[in-house]
Amino acid sequence: MSWLAERQAAATALVCGADSLTFEQLDEYSRSLALWFSRELGLQPNSRIVVRLPNDLHLPVTLFAAMRAGLVPVLVSSNSSAQEVERVIGETGAKATVSVPQQAEPLAFFNAFEQPPKIIFSGRLDFGNLLERRLGQATRPFKMRVGDHPVRWLSEGLEYGRSIFHAWPNIQSSDLALIEYTSGTTAAPKGVMLSHANLVANMMQLSECMSRAGSSRQERMLISLPLYFSYPLMLMLTNWMRGGAVALVTNIRDSALIAEQFDRFVPEVFVGISPVFMALCQDPLFPQLSFKELQYTICGGATLNERAAQRWREITRSPIAQGYGLTEASPVITFDIEMRGVAGYLGKPLYQTQIRIVDDEGEVLPTGAKGEIQVQGSQVMQGYVGQTERGLFPFTPDGWLRTADIGRLHSDGELELIERQAEVIRVPGFRVYPSEVETIVSKHPSVVQCAVVGLPNEDGTQRIKLFVVTNDRRLTQRQVREYCRQRLTRYKVPDLVEFRNSLPHSASGRLQRARLVQESLPEALADGGPS
Numbered sequence: 001m002s003w004l005a006e007r008q009a010a011a012t013a014l015v016c017g018a019d020s021l022t023f024e025q026l027d028e029y030s031r032s033l034a035l036w037f038s039r040e041l042g043l044q045p046n047s048r049i050v051v052r053l054p055n056d057l058h059l060p061v062t063l064f065a066a067m068r069a070g071l072v073p074v075l076v077s078s079n080s081s082a083q084e085v086e087r088v089i090g091e092t093g094a095k096a097t098v099s100v101p102q103q104a105e106p107l108a109f110f111n112a113f114e115q116p117p118k119i120i121f122s123g124r125l126d127f128g129n130l131l132e133r134r135l136g137q138a139t140r141p142f143k144m145r146v147g148d149h150p151v152r153w154l155s156e157g158l159e160y161g162r163s164i165f166h167a168w169p170n171i172q173s174s175d176l177a178l179i180e181y182t183s184g185t186t187a188a189p190k191g192v193m194l195s196h197a198n199l200v201a202n203m204m205q206l207s208e209c210m211s212r213a214g215s216s217r218q219e220r221m222l223i224s225l226p227l228y229f230s231y232p233l234m235l236m237l238t239n240w241m242r243g244g245a246v247a248l249v250t251n252i253r254d255s256a257l258i259a260e261q262f263d264r265f266v267p268e269v270f271v272g273i274s275p276v277f278m279a280l281c282q283d284p285l286f287p288q289l290s291f292k293e294l295q296y297t298i299c300g301g302a303t304l305n306e307r308a309a310q311r312w313r314e315i316t317r318s319p320i321a322q323g324y325g326l327t328e329a330s331p332v333i334t335f336d337i338e339m340r341g342v343a344g345y346l347g348k349p350l351y352q353t354q355i356r357i358v359d360d361e362g363e364v365l366p367t368g369a370k371g372e373i374q375v376q377g378s379q380v381m382q383g384y385v386g387q388t389e390r391g392l393f394p395f396t397p398d399g400w401l402r403t404a405d406i407g408r409l410h411s412d413g414e415l416e417l418i419e420r421q422a423e424v425i426r427v428p429g430f431r432v433y434p435s436e437v438e439t440i441v442s443k444h445p446s447v448v449q450c451a452v453v454g455l456p457n458e459d460g461t462q463r464i465k466l467f468v469v470t471n472d473r474r475l476t477q478r479q480v481r482e483y484c485r486q487r488l489t490r491y492k493v494p495d496l497v498e499f500r501n502s503l504p505h506s507a508s509g510r511l512q513r514a515r516l517v518q519e520s521l522p523e524a525l526a527d528g529g530p531s
Helices: 002-007 023-040 058-068 082-092 105-112 130-139 154-158 196-212 230-241 255-265 274-282 306-316 434-441 477-487 513-526
Strands: 012-016 019-022 048-052 072-075 096-099 118-121 149-153 176-181 191-195 220-223 245-248 269-272 296-299 320-325 332-335 353-358 371-377 401-409 415-420 425-427 430-432 447-456 462-470 496-499
Touching: 002 023, 012 023, 019 023, 023 058, 023 154, 048 058, 048 082, 058 072, 058 154, 058 176, 082 105, 082 191, 118 154, 130 154, 149 154, 176 196, 191 196, 196 230, 196 332, 220 230, 220 255, 230 245, 230 269, 255 274, 269 274, 274 296, 274 306, 296 306, 306 320, 332 353, 353 401, 415 434, 425 447, 425 462, 430 434, 434 447, 434 462, 434 477, 447 513, 462 477, 462 513, 477 496
Parallel strands: 012 245, 048 072, 048 096, 072 176, 096 118, 118 149, 220 245, 220 269, 269 296, 296 320, 462 496
Antiparallel strands: 012 019, 176 191, 320 332, 353 371, 371 401, 401 415, 425 430, 447 462
């Protein structure tokens, strides 16, 4: 950041709504806050600090400040429950937490800790002009406490001082830089430990790939995803390394707000997921905007919906680039430099990255065969927090990362993602991949979205249930099943069909199949499922 501040001090680095920071301001604020962390709060190098902030200016400044002070930021969702935060603090031994004041009440559990972490709150006007900052300080509660514990305000650190001489810690590339918690879509969230070398490697890999795809430097990038996820975070860091400006959407579920920010910022690169694309295409304002400056769109974090992709291209005329990645790999592993935007086809591995496909016994499979995707590369994590205690074994004996994803490599080296292992449905004598059924069903002209899950039977097998979102009230369950019978092998045809107004997705855009299963269990039990 200091290097960028020297090269292009006055250039815009970050935009959040009506607020913005230059590279110089981002550098100065993070330096001041790092001094405050070290000198005023007494946080020692390698201490963990939980960062639980929404998309705004505070999050990147806090992230850089923590790293600068030699601390290890622990990124979690700004919507994390009190139980989740308590578990993260217990696992990581965090010495401080940073969050918004509205999250004060759920922090009452701090009283249970013998040495509770320091509580730091952000303020709405922290980055305003002098008058706004003083107004923000005057209107906040005096000597606010959470239980028996005093609250400190991030604004104290932002104004702490930038000319103070300080002996900064000597940070090595192999040192732990960041802990990011996985979304927990198919299993309990895990703390992924990434080194400085991991992050820098992925930034370099992704930058090289973007250049080969025709991307220019110093691009304006609009990110419509929460920054606590690894995918948007890595894109922000990479775009900054290339000298570009980044705008963050403050409310990712508000399509009108995203459209407004799109119009104001005029991005050259848009970062989103299928639900965002679909919501924007249905927004009355968005299709009327100018897309002359939009060079390309990046989709990641969740499978690309072909209908959403087609509609997006029709409106914006923008190609869609996809990639495959995991938080455990910083996260990018492959990138489609041809920007075809075809569901499941995710490009070739980045440089210094290897992929192999193995069977259930760990034997390497030939090109074209389906199996578990395993990865090696300089961007792959150090490990999980407390992996031994939790019985987690993410690496094979020969050092490959187990992804728990099913896929195959084509003859040209391109990766095709098929399914998560945990989501494969086991019907009597066969395995069914939900995405395969969904691809067929989604081509029905009256189907807007769909999802397939497996419901348990008493004998350990599963029944296939299909959820459908439609814009045609005349569409019936019988018609949907008949459509499937004509296009799918018999054992892949759904046993049950349910119509819904919408499907549940996580903040990262992933379909929440486990939630659909849980909501269907009473029905499964009533139909003779396991008791």
